Amino acid sequence: MAADGGRMAATIPDHGANPMSEEVFADGILxxxxxxxxxxxxxxxxxxxxxxxxxxxxxERRQRIVMTTEGFVEAYAMLSGVMEKLQAQGLVRRQGPGAAAPDKAGKDQTPASGSPSPNF
Known part of the structure; x- marks a missing residue:
């Protein structure tokens, strides 16, 4: 903040057209x-x-996000929507109860689009 005639004026950084300029990569959730x-x-x-x-x-732990319960529930709903779209496109398949059984060799079947993501 800078003094301006006895008043305090905030200095706001200019991030151009996109105010969200920081991007973080993670390999997964620990x-x-x-x-x-x-x-x-x-x-x-x-x-x-x-x-x-x-x-x-x-x-190696790199970042932590702390969210309110309400914020987490909203994020979960958004991520569930993305997962449904990925499944509809055949990019990932459901695991757990109701999922396709492994083939005779004991390996999961891969979707036509290639190897499944190890994160799902």
């Missing part, structure tokens, strides 16, 4: 917790330097 009225979602990135016990890149 964990979700709930406490004191807030949902905490921890995101991870795969390490370029360390590996886990199986020799795979280690998951």
């Amino acid at each position: 964990g979700v917790g709930f406490g004191k009225g807030a949902v905490r979602i921890d995101f991870f990135a795969l390490s370029a330097e360390t590996t886990d016990a199986k020799g795979q890149p280690a998951k």
Whole structure:
């Protein structure tokens, strides 16, 4: 804030046409917790330097989003809508009860569009 004739004037950064200029990448969700009225979602990135016990890149916690319960419910509804669209396009398929059974080799069938995402 800058002084302007005895008044305080706010300096607002110019982000151009898109005020949301920061973008964050995550390989996935490491964990979700709930406490004191807030949902905490921890995101991870795969390490370029360390590996886990199986020799795979280690998951390293990178970001945390803390949301009110109401905000989380709204986000869940939005994500559910995206999941329905992905399923309708054949990009992912449902897992869990009611999902297609694995083939005889014990591997899941892949959709025509290619390999399924390991995140769903």
